[in-house]
Amino acid sequence: MSMEVSTIIQMMLVVFLIASAIGVSVTRNLFIAVIVFMGYSSIMAIIWVFLQSPDLAITEAAVGAGVDSVLFFLTLKKVHALKGTREG
Numbered sequence: 001m002s003m004e005v006s007t008i009i010q011m012m013l014v015v016f017l018i019a020s021a022i023g024v025s026v027t028r029n030l031f032i033a034v035i036v037f038m039g040y041s042s043i044m045a046i047i048w049v050f051l052q053s054p055d056l057a058i059t060e061a062a063v064g065a066g067v068d069s070v071l072f073f074l075t076l077k078k079v080h081a082l083k084g085t086r087e088g
Contacts, residue, residue, distance in 0.1 A: 034072045041065035
């Protein structure tokens, strides 16, 4: 009757994944949206590990949470969407 611990963890990860996807969609603050997107990519990397695809997990962590987030932050800074950026 009791569920395995890994099944409970997987179900929690899926719930967090859906919540972060909705969070990115509904937030109006671009900085927060990028942070939540980083969380989404990190959760997806963990899910890939549970699905026994370590190559996809490494790629998701490097590209999704790493490179994409840096590019988003640089874009926000370039278009002066982040507070504290100066023109010039």
